[in-house]
Amino acid sequence: DTAVSQTPKYLVTQMGNDKSIKCEQNLGHDTMYWYKQDSKKFLKIMFSYNNKELIINETVPNRFSPKSPDKAHLNLHINSLELGDSAVYFCASSQESSGVYEQYFGPGTRLTVT
């Protein structure tokens, strides 16, 4: 039983293309996140949704657009991909309303832009 799943695991694409990464959690959590981890392992939050509502939107290019069709899903769409978008993208979830705060992470999607 995978708690937080992401697809695809690997994504290789050319500059200028548009791509999407999907995330699903089966933990019943109310909050989901997208993080970007660069080649030096630095982890930075991009977005956070609570009950389908955007609550955190860091300084991210507007080429990145998250979409949450329901509480269990948070997808990330990226337009006009650039070389600098190459990274590992992690989805995570947590149950904020219960005051637990620990986040559960997916396995990551390694995006390579050529």
Next chain:
Amino acid sequence: AQSVTQLDSQVPVFEEAPVELRCNYSSSVSVYLFWYVQYPNQGLQLLLKYLSGSTLVKGINGFEAEFNKSQTSFHLRKPSVHISDTAEYFCAVRTYSSASKIIFGSGTRLSIRP
């Protein structure tokens, strides 16, 4: 705003030796503290967390950490490491307020030598 500093980017130790991974934080308000572990090519997994109460926190895989408010530190320790502990370790902090984001440190690479 809060921040996290992990003082060592890499820590090499011999198998069965003790280890301490250092973490200092900065915040003008009370915080929750976390340690996460990332094994190669995997997502992050929670090792332990400090929310309140006892300042000595025990986590999974024999790790523990001590919250020191006066020194604003949350160092991670293990008395005897195994080869399987080879991984990247991240210290993280978030404030008490709702919709607060977790700020991750830059990570410490723990490498175990036989």
